[in-house]
Amino acid sequence: MNKFQRPHRSRSGEEKPEPPKPQVPAIETDPAAGLTTAQVEQRLAAGLDNCAAESPTRTEKQIIQDNIFTFFNLVFVILALCLALVGSYANMTFLGVVIANTVIGIVQQLRSKRTVDQLTLVAAHKVHCIRDGKEQLLPSEQLVRDDIVEFSAGEQICADAVVVLGSAHANEALVTGEAEPIPKEPGDVLRSGSFLAAGHCTARLTHVGAESYASQLATEAREGGHKVAKGEMMRSLDGLIRVIGIALIPMGVVMFLKQFVVLDLSLRDSVEATVAALIGMIPEGLYLLTSVALAVSMIRLAQRKVLAQDMNCIETLARVDVLCVDKTGTITEARMEATDPELLNPGTWTADQVHSALRSIYSGTEPDNDTARALVQKFGGRDGPVWRRTATVPFNSAYKWSAVAFEGQGCFVVGAPEFVAGDRYAEISGNVEPYLEKGSRVLLLAHCAEVPDPKAGIVPCALEFVALLPVANRIRPEAPETFRYFSKQGVAVKVISGDNPVAVSEVARQAGIPGADHFVDAATLITDEDLAEAARRCTVFGRVTPAQKRKLVKALQAQGHTVAMTGDGVNDVLALKDADCGIAMASGAQAASQVAQLVLLESDFSGLPAVVAEGRRVINNIQRSASLFLVKNIFSFLLTFVTLFVTMPYPLQPLQLTLLSAVTIGIPSFILALEPNHEVVQGKFILNVIRAALPGGLTDLLLVLGVQAFVYVFELPYETLTTVTTLLLLAVGLAVLWDVCKPFTVAHGALWGGMALLTILSVVCLGDLLGVVRLDLKGILILVVFLLLVVQTLHTIERALTWLDRAGQELCRRLPRRKTEENT
Structure with a gap:
């Protein structure tokens, strides 16, 4: 096995142990007959098929592993074990959210994989292959080494091959970076990953599957650490999660020591406070929400073909x-229609002569593009004699003409009038312009004695202009x-x-x-x-x-x-x-x-607006939902940081944060992420998200610090602190959700009302489980005062941040002007 070979994979992408394979010598296959069925089966048994070394999508096993074995899932398991060791089992309910998130992610991504795999199968292009003396149309994966295949202009070379018949121009820019088409004659090598820019040829496959040139390049890229570049949103989320992951461990250790040693709390209370602080810092559903939303978007696109x-x-x-x-x-x-030629020199070239030339040019040829198809349909099927060809120069979009030489008839050139006529274009411009003004395409048919060289170009003075060939298609x-x-x-x-x-x-x-x-x-x-x-x-x-x-x-x-x-x-x-x-x-x-x-x-351009709208829907909704997640993360991070330097207990328990995450973040974000939203996406993802989350996070922090001050002054118990803090954070979360739901629709109203009702029912029915105690008069008064401050504080911070935004923009505008004035 050479360094480019990989374990054999099934169509599902699963690796299978490779059985011993017989050695099959390469043969010079007869181009007319191709391989026999027995020879094909012999090569399939030897693993000499053209199956890709890597599956185009992740395997089901990889998807399950990627969703279960994540850094944050590991953190959650460790935190749950810490709670279990101190007997705080009720506060382990956050594991239910983690499990639910993981299952949802696996199900949606598996569904997306199957949809994309089915669509990929439908979209797979087939290759003309000769076997047992008959032409067959086969998916490229079913080809084997030594197969005889036919390639036309526009087709991508699916495996390394050598030309045996015909001539063509191959563009290898996709694999070598060389943009100029390279002529390919019998005996020349065709590299997999390149494509035919012009011409038609028959070739024998020499290296297939993992041994092909394109697969070797891909393998080297993977071994060199090259990955498909992620979008700005996914890069931002990766960076955010990386920063949080690094900060978790030292802050958790310091937080526990502060609670247990400095504040002299019990081991159980210290662990609960530390776990609550760390859970609050983790955006456990944000990455999942993004993956699920993108997976659902791929399914929606698939439904639109x-x-x-x-x-x-x-x-x-x-x-x-x-x-x-x-x-x-x-x-x-796409369908074009050629009309009758306009003779440019009727004294020399009669209509019959022009039609004879066009019939000879286009009879029995494989059209490379829509224009050629129209000309073949118009002139290729006419009855009459066909001249014998002696040389051909295939059309190329670089020089925009083709040429055919006939025995005893000279050479005929067909192409764009400006490129064929060159400096003499003015001689025919009066005939050409009326067609152009109607939006039609026009080709020039010209005659010359010798075949022009594409590299040297046509010498216009040696040409005789014969006719214009108008080609039109409808809007x-x-x-x-x-x-x-x-x-x-x-x-x-x-x-x-x-x-x-x-x-x-x-x-x-x-x-x-x-x-x-x-x-x-x-x-x-x-x-x-x-x-x-x-x-x-x-x-x-x-x-x-x-x-x-x-x-x-x-x-x-x-x-x-x-x-x-x-x-x-x-x-x-x-x-x-x-x-x-x-x-x-x-x-x-x-x-x-x-x-x-x-x-x-379906090759339908009119479906593109829906495709663009789908992209905007998913990104705008992820951006909006991400701001809900970061409200809690910003608050928890800042409060934990303050707690490290100020002697005060952490005012929340893990179970209370789980409730906050569910009713003001988790459920609303998944619903909002799937609704229509076609606004233009502007700005940087992470800056937009942090800016949208800052008012809520800062409001949480200021109000909770205020509650802590009141509780400290009135010497109220720790249970009162956690209860008031929980209820206050739920109120702020609902206020933030209210702003996110604007402009209100019936669905948004139902969502906000449902979350408010769920919040009340959870507190009333599950108060004991959540650690929400009955408040005395002092506790009630503190709660009421701070509840009245929620909306005002939120909007005041929002106005302050908006003012800072404008001031910053104005400063950025003035700085360039000031530098210009100083330079002047």
């Missing part, structure tokens, strides 16, 4: 403010409504196309895209600075090369935008990969679907 290949893209979707789209297949229908009926939605949501739309900018601008105008008249010909953008400036001021970009698409995405990102890119073609692949969120149409090129984070299985 959208495959989310990376959970982090859901967060990115919520923050998208620029959407880059292609014209064909997105704004317009999607739902496109205007879709773009209106994005405009209302503050998402700028950029149309990036390889077509003429005038035609693209007209299509964008018909689709109702704001700023459609601000267009630019990307061929005129020479420097990166030109490109960046155009990205800032233009809406429509025409004649864009694949490299420029990629640069445009990066330029928009450099300007501070979060960019989503939709595409379905080969020339979209690199831009899809570099965008913050790549969205591919399943009906398009296979390579596009492989690199995109989201795949629209």
Whole structure:
């Protein structure tokens, strides 16, 4: 076993012990016959299949382990053991919340895994394979070493192979970073992970599964510690939990010593106070809530026939403010229709001669894109003689033309008029412009004596212009409504196309895209600075090369935008990969679907608003719910810190904090996290959450310190302190929940009323269990006074923080001006 091989995995992802495998020598398979059934079974038995070394999703065992064996679950178990050792069993009820959270997380993530696995199976692209002399369409995982497969433009190479027939251009940018397409002739190697940019070839698979080039790169990345980058929200939560985890141990030790040694409390009281303080600092449900909400979101997307290949893209979707789209297949229908050619030189080239040339060019060919399909359908099926080909240059979006040479007939070039005609474009511009003004695509058919070299380019003076080939497609009926939605949501739309900018601008105008008249010909953008400036001021970009698409995405990102890119073609692949969120149409090129984070299985662009809305819903709701969690955490952390330096007992027991967590945080947060919320996500997640939680946390701290002062002055018992503190914190929690529920709806009113009723019933019916005692007159008066201060204190702190926010923003605005004035 070499260093890249891994234990065999079943389709579910479970590792299985590898049985001894027979050695199967590689063979030179007959391209026409392929492998026999017996040879295929021999290779499957030897483990020479193309199954991935790693499952695309975590296994069920991994999900269960990841939810059970967490740092905080370990902390909770240790705290429960401490309570058990001092006989405080009633205060161990927080374990019920921990168990419930863990079970919910496991169930939802297992459900999400199964949904995504099923969707991945549906979305899996199949490969043309020759076996027993017959062509079959097989999932790539069912291929074996030495299989004969056929690859067309747009397909991703699923395993290492060697070309045996045909010629093509392969783009290896996804695996090597080299963006220029590389010619592939018989005998040349095709690397897995690359894709065909042009042409068609037959190849024999040489290295499959874990031994392929792409799998080796992935293995090296995993062994080097490389992981898929998390979104800002998950990074923030990881950082928060890491800080809390580090602070727990020293603060817990000091807290216990302070209670037990300095305050001379009993061992049981000291343990209960310490456990309560630590439980209050742990956001036990926050990480779970986030995972569950994202899992539910993936299921909702799946129900809309959208495959989310990376959970982090859901967060990115919520923050998208620029959407880059292609014209064909997105704004317009994918199906294009070619009309009759317009003769440019009827004295030399008659209609019959032009049709003969077009019939010979397009008969018996495999179209690489929608335009080629339209031309094949229009001209490829006509009756008549077909000239014998002697040479072919496949179409490439980098130089935007193709060429075919025929015996005794010379060479014919078909491509974008500006690129084929070059400096002579003015000779035909009068014929071309009327088509462009209607939004049609136009190709130029030209004749020359020799086959032009793509690297050297076409020499326009050696060309004879023959005819224009108009190709049109209709605006999607739902496109205007879709773009209106994005405009209302503050998402700028950029149309990036390889077509003429005038035609693209007209299509964008018909689709109702704001700023459609601000267009630019990307061929005129020479420097990166030109490109960046155009990205800032233009809406429509025409004649864009694949490299420029990629640069445009990066330029928009450099300007501070979060960019989503939709595409379905080969020339979209690199831009899809570099965008913050790549969205591919399943009906398009296979390579596009492989690199995109989201795949629209029904290839329906009109479903994209619902996808963006789903991203905003989940992130906004998590952000809102997270603020509920941090109210308790901020209060507990600050109070514990104060307790370390001030001689006073910790005023809560673990059971009382469990009640507070359940009725003012846990239940409301899970309900709020699943409701509609389509507001634009702004700011940094952790700053937004802490800012929203600060008023509640500071209100808790100030009022509890006030209660402690009164209890100390009137020399009231410890039970009175814990009872008044518990009731006061429940009141503050309900006040914070009231603000979170704004604006009130029937559902929000029912939620708040239900939590208030649950709070009252819990105190009345479970008072003894919760450690809530009957208050005397002094205790009642203290409680009433501080209850009256809850709302006023909360809103006063909120106003103070708002004033500080504005003052800080004003200071930030003045500093740059002051520096400018000083420099002047």
